[in-house]
Amino acid sequence: MAYCPKCKGEMPQTAAQCPHCQFDFPVESPTGEGARTGFAYSPLADFALLVSMIAATIGSVSTAIGSIVAVFHGHFFEGLFIGPIAFFLQLGMLVTFLRVTKLGEEKQ
Ligand SMILES: [Zn+2]
The missing domain is CATH 2.20.28 (Rubrerythrin, domain 2)
Structure with missing residues (x-):
């Protein structure tokens, strides 16, 4: 009470x-000014997010190419199972990074 x-x-x-x-x-809002402190909002975290975004972009593109190459070389398990999983994992990470970044811009 x-x-x-x-x-x-x-x-x-x-x-x-x-x-x-x-x-x-x-x-008092948990999304207010006071909540945007700590490690998650530090310059190192911003830098890590940027590097992760680039890594996820390169990773998803190279995994897609790698999957096609693997199938052509007869590595069907890698090309049709491992490759797509790795591709969607990295693509999903990239989407998450982009949405998080957009969310941060809207709140400022
Ligand atoms: Zn009153």
């Missing part, structure tokens, strides 16, 4: 407005 800072009345912890006096106060 929380207490209203204006009328001191009891109110639910998650309420955005006091049920007694309708006092409207800002709700």
